[in-house]
Amino acid sequence: MKAELYERQEDCIVVEVIDNSGSLHRVEIKPDGSIETHRQNDYPLGSENRTDEQERIFQQVEARAKYHVHRETDCDVLSAAWNPEEIPRAIEALENLPIQEFTEQFRDFYKALVHTDEFKNEENICGNVVMVMKSFCYDEELSIPHVDPDVRLYYREDGETNKSGAEFECPPNTTRMTLVMAPIREINREFDYPEDFRDLCVNNLICQTRDIYRNMGEEPPADVDIEGYGKPTTLADGLISRPDE
Incomplete structure (x- = not known):
């Protein structure tokens, strides 16, 4: 996956992630590591509407976004x-x-x-x-x-x-x-x-x-x-x- 910082807002950091299928995700992460929003156009909205494989990729994207925030900013969002x-x-x-x-x-x-x-x-x-x-x-x-x-x-x-x-x-x-x-x-x-x-x-x-x-x-x-x-x-x-x- 590829990730980069897209925008830093007052109460969250926005990361763009391209998953291994080529789909673009935009994930907003709060300073405490919680996910504010996860926007994309290629997967069904709502976890209950996604297949297990789609949901797995969705969660991998969020994990990748958190790692990028932890590594590239001063926000401590990952446990050791x-x-x-x-x-x-x-x-x-x-x-x-x-x-x-x-x-x-x-x-x-x-x-x-x-x-x-x-x-x-x-x-x-x-x-x-x-x-x-x-x-x-x-x-x-x-x-x-x-x-x-x-x-x-x-x-x-x-x-x-x-x-x-x-x-x-x-x-x-x-x-x-x-x-x-x-x-x-x-x-x-x-x-x-x-x-x-x-x-x-x-x-x-x-x-x-x-x-x-x-x-x-x-x-x-x-x-x-x-x-x-x-x-x-x-x-x-x-x-x-x-x-x-």
Whole structure:
């Protein structure tokens, strides 16, 4: 997709986006990141009147427009987890962490991924674990002063998806980043813990960066277009939900 700033108004920024089908969109974005209007001439008006594929493209255009506003203006409209230019800072912070401290802080994350059944039994979870998450907070010096004390599990039980653990917030003047992976069913005998596990965490963040680009209809840069588990769901895989759902 191609995007450029069209107009800056008092209460919003207008971005023109040409989608991958060649259709022109004009998206008005407020400083808080909310979409004021999305004008175009090639798709039906109203989400309920668009096919899933049309709605998926519509949402990709809006994601691309937000990224352009975040990158080209002083409006902070993206969270760190969805800013492909911020994730490298989180990677550097993770790599700066002394290996012994990394081992202590992320041991439970490793256990939840590799020994998932044992871990979920300790947490009194009966469902099927589909995703494991661990958050950390880094500062301007790219050190990690705080790590979420809990590992969060997404699990399916009785046809519903649930999440374990309490809500977590980073302290002031730090930025939150979350590692997200599927349970590891089989591990190579040559896997060297903790060094290889930290490399796996870095790989996850690189793959999340890859998926951010795909989510907004872009081809990822070559240095992040690698194999691995990134974002659990993106618009590149299909329509996730509609605005009224």
